[in-house]
Amino acid sequence: MANSENHPDFDAVVIGAGFAGLGMLRKLREEHGMSVQVYETGDGVGGTWYWNRYPGARCDSESYMYCFSFSKEMLQDWNWSGKYPEQPEILSYLNHVADRFDLRRNIQFNTRVTSARFLEDASLWEVETDQGDRVTSQFLITGIGCISSGNVPDIKGLDSFQGEQYHTGSWPHEEVDFAGKRVAVIGTGSSGIQSIPVIAMQAEHLTVFQRTPQYTIPARHGTIDRKFLEETVKPNYDDLMERARWSTAGFPMDRDERSALEISAAERLEIYEASWAEGGTRFLSTSFKDVSTDRRANDTMAEFIRKKIREMVQDPETAEKLMPTDHPFGSKRPLIDTDYFETYNRENVELVDIRHSPIQEITPRGIRTDDHEFEFDMIVFATGFDAMTGTFFKMDIRGRDGLLLKEKWSEGPKTYLGLQTAGFPNMFMITGPGSPSVLSNMPVSIEQHIDWIADLLQHMREYDIKSVEAEADAEKAWVVHVNEVAEPTMFMQANSWYLGANIPGKPRVFMPYAGGVGTYRKKCNEVADNGYEGFILGTGRRGAETVKS
Numbered sequence: 206m207a208n209s210e211n212h213p214d215f216d217a218v219v220i221g222a223g224f225a226g227l228g229m230l231r232k233l234r235e236e237h238g239m240s241v242q243v244y245e246t247g248d249g250v251g252g253t254w255y256w257n258r259y260p261g262a263r264c265d266s267e268s269y270m271y272c273f274s275f276s277k278e279m280l281q282d283w284n285w286s287g288k289y290p291e292q293p294e295i296l297s298y299l300n301h302v303a304d305r306f307d308l309r310r311n312i313q314f315n316t317r318v319t320s321a322r323f324l325e326d327a328s329l330w331e332v333e334t335d336q337g338d339r340v341t342s343q344f345l346i347t348g349i350g351c352i353s354s355g356n357v358p359d360i361k362g363l364d365s366f367q368g369e370q371y372h373t374g375s376w377p378h379e380e381v382d383f384a385g386k387r388v389a390v391i392g393t394g395s396s397g398i399q400s401i402p403v404i405a406m407q408a409e410h411l412t413v414f415q416r417t418p419q420y421t422i423p424a425r426h427g428t429i430d431r432k433f434l435e436e437t438v439k440p441n442y443d444d445l446m447e448r449a450r451w452s453t454a455g456f457p458m459d460r461d462e463r464s465a466l467e468i469s470a471a472e473r474l475e476i477y478e479a480s481w482a483e484g485g486t487r488f489l490s491t492s493f494k495d496v497s498t499d500r501r502a503n504d505t506m507a508e509f510i511r512k513k514i515r516e517m518v519q520d521p522e523t524a525e526k527l528m529p530t531d532h533p534f535g536s537k538r539p540l541i542d543t544d545y546f547e548t549y550n551r552e553n554v555e556l557v558d559i560r561h562s563p564i565q566e567i568t569p570r571g572i573r574t575d576d577h578e579f580e581f582d583m584i585v586f587a588t589g590f591d592a593m594t595g596t597f598f599k600m601d602i603r604g605r606d607g608l609l610l611k612e613k614w615s616e617g618p619k620t621y622l623g624l625q626t627a628g629f630p631n632m633f634m635i636t637g638p639g640s641p642s643v644l645s646n647m648p649v650s651i652e653q654h655i656d657w658i659a660d661l662l663q664h665m666r667e668y669d670i671k672s673v674e675a676e677a678d679a680e681k682a683w684v685v686h687v688n689e690v691a692e693p694t695m696f697m698q699a700n701s702w703y704l705g706a707n708i709p710g711k712p713r714v715f716m717p718y719a720g721g722v723g724t725y726r727k728k729c730n731e732v733a734d735n736g737y738e739g740f741i742l743g744t745g746r747r748g749a750e751t752v753k754s
């Protein structure tokens with residue numbers, strides 16, 4: 206409980222101890238001398254990388270850019286081993302951050318925040334947990350991740366299955382043994398395409414249930430090039446990070462500013478072949494400027510990938526089933542893989558197209574589709590997440606007048622800059638809906654939010670401002686802008702989790718900001734420079750006039 210109305214237990218409560226929570230805690234405690242309490246459901250730090258331990262899990266950002274930039278020393282002395290960071294290595298990195306900056310003493314593990322209520326009279330947040338904590342803080346900051354509420358579809362008979370079943374997003378800490386087992390994987394998103402090749406190598410038989418075929422790019426993963434790291438990356442980290450901050454997707458790479466249609470087919474092919482050979486992030490980030498907005502330009506890239514699939518998959522019938530034709534390239538989250546398509550050349554792997562023969566039920570022994578009954582020892586759900594809003598809705602978050610966040614967002618998330626939502630004073634979201642978050646290299650976006658929030662809190666201290674809240678009109682305008690930016694893009698042409706389309710009944714609203722990391726940063730900076738335009742800075746009392754600063 207609060208010591209008194211004006212003396213909360215903490216300056217800030219932060220929810221989650223992943224990249225966002227760890228970074229926010231360090232920033233507020235070390236640079237601003239604030240008292241911070243972090244609550245974390247897991248028994249360790251890591252967030253996404255604590256939970257997603259499925260075989261093959263790794264990040265699609267190249268490792269040297271998938272890290273914090275606040276410590277120049279840490280950038281120099283941390284050595285990644287893989288070109289792309291694998292889950293255990295990212296988890297070690299985040300544990301290292303927690304140890305190096307002595308963060309654990311302000312984190313309470315094994316603790317889920319169940320509710321957060323804004324106490325209007327005191328202008329404080331009261332936060333409750335499943336461990337019986339009830340504390341107050343001036344600020345509430347969520348670092349709960351965008352993709353953290355696992356979605357197991359409500360398939361008839363789900364609980365009747367007598368074998369083992371797992372969701373990729375809450376994978377056991379103990380090793381899962383696939384040897385000698387008949388395994389089903391449902392889902393072919395990022396988690397599916399990463400785990401399928403690894404499971405196939407170990408299982409007796411693997412059956413993949415695919416609803417939507419995917420475009421995926423070979424990662425060309427391997428050990429990191431030490432020379433590149435020592436000679437090109439480390440001496441130039443300041444520049445690389447700065448370029449990433451002002452880029453489209455949070456990587457220090459420039460896309461090709463030409464149209465895919467303004468060059469000859471032969472030249473285009475040569476470019477696609479070269480970036481396919483480099484693979485991964487490079488293929489995605491250096492594509493032509495109009496691939497994301499012009500369907501004809503997009504078709505050139507999509508057709509290039511389809512041709513590659515035909516070359517990689519030996520059985521023409523399987524290749525045809527794997528062919529993405531119903532949505533443009535990049536309209537769903539772009540994927541990068543290791544041997545995904547080649548896996549279907551294995552004797553022990555079978556592909557079931559559940560668009561043509563849908564899953565009817567899960568039985569005690571396996572899965573029954575329209576035209577077949579399968580028996581399995583294990584089912585792996587790689588079926589994704591209730592992204593961007595799901596984790597918010599698991600908590601009872603109430604703002605002014607007891608307004609429930611879930612109710613406020615019943616038609617889709619409404620935020621100003623993805624940082625705040627009107628009616629919820631002093632509550633901030635790190636990479637909330639309406640920010641570039643999931644369309645970017647996450648640590649870059651997370652650090653931008655951390656810095657921006659910390660600067661605002663500092664400003665509030667300097668001017669004795671007690672509360673900050675998004676203006677309803679500013680929020681309305683931002684929501685309109687987020688939609689306008691997404692409208693002409695390919696994102697609107699697929700059933701993706703960006704649009705909430707993977708969750709039955711979820712409003713179809715494009716949730717992240719598609720205008721790019723650099724453009725977004727500029728907008729946030731302008732808002733701050735203009736005296737936090739669009740935010741109400743006040744005394745914390747209802748009806749009190751805005752504090753001028």
Ligand code: NAP
Nearest residue numbers: 263264265358392393394395396397416417538587588589
């Ligand atoms: P996802 O991209 O949402 O993929 C879920 C898969 O399950 C899709 O193939 C989906 O089919 C299928 N599915 C969902 N509900 C189904 C149902 N009722 N019946 C049959 N199939 C169903 O989830 P994810 O693969 O876990 O990835 C989520 C996000 O997490 C990624 O987009 C990415 O942002 C992040 N992630 C990143 C990495 C990485 O950096 N490498 C790795 C893992 C995850 P439809 O396509 O038809 O909906």
